[in-house]
Amino acid sequence: MSNAVYVLNGPNLNLLGTREPEIYGTTTLDDIGALLTERAAELGLTIEMRQSNHEGLLVDWIQEAGAAGAKAVLLNAGAFTHTSVALHDAIKSVKGPVIEVHLSNPHAREDFRHKSYVGMAAKATIAGFGARSYVLALDAAATL
Numbered sequence: 830m831s832n833a834v835y836v837l838n839g840p841n842l843n844l845l846g847t848r849e850p851e852i853y854g855t856t857t858l859d860d861i862g863a864l865l866t867e868r869a870a871e872l873g874l875t876i877e878m879r880q881s882n883h884e885g886l887l888v889d890w891i892q893e894a895g896a897a898g899a900k901a902v903l904l905n906a907g908a909f910t911h912t913s914v915a916l917h918d919a920i921k922s923v924k925g926p927v928i929e930v931h932l933s934n935p936h937a938r939e940d941f942r943h944k945s946y947v948g949m950a951a952k953a954t955i956a957g958f959g960a961r962s963y964v965l966a967l968d969a970a971a972t973l
């Protein structure tokens with residue numbers, strides 16, 4: 830098994846910190862990457878941080894993480910969380926732990942965010958802590 834933790838981010842998360850700060854905060858995805866890299870070093874892990882607006886690319890990266898024997902995958906699939914059977918199936922194909930991560934708490938939001946195809950396949954979900962959700966997920970992954 831490798832020491833790499835894949836942190837995969839889905840559609841529109843490239844806009845983090847620039848729009849809708851009342852929901853998603855002012856921290857950018859690059860800031861989150863820096864926080865994770867710092868914490869990972871303390872844990873003896875490395876971070877492979879990626880973002881795509883394309884569902885198939887996220888599927889490719891989940892498969893890549895599985896093939897590379899990644900320590901864990903932290904996945905914030907954005908809106909694909911609530912629609913993607915393809916991501917669900919990709920997560921199921923990975924041996925190591927996949928942890929669903931969200932900045933907001935989707936259950937406290939619109940009904941259409943209450944169903945998660947990602948969460949139904951993932952080992953666990955951490956949501957609602959803003960940027961800290963990612964760090965909490967990394968700490969949890971390190972204990973697995």
Ligand code: CA2
Binds near residue numbers: 841844849930935
């Ligand atoms: O809370 C989360 O992390 C979400 O995955 C964010 C998704 C949303 O569709 C999920 O229901 C919950 C949306 C990501 C869009 O991010 C933006 C960031 C800044 C400005 C606009 C969108």
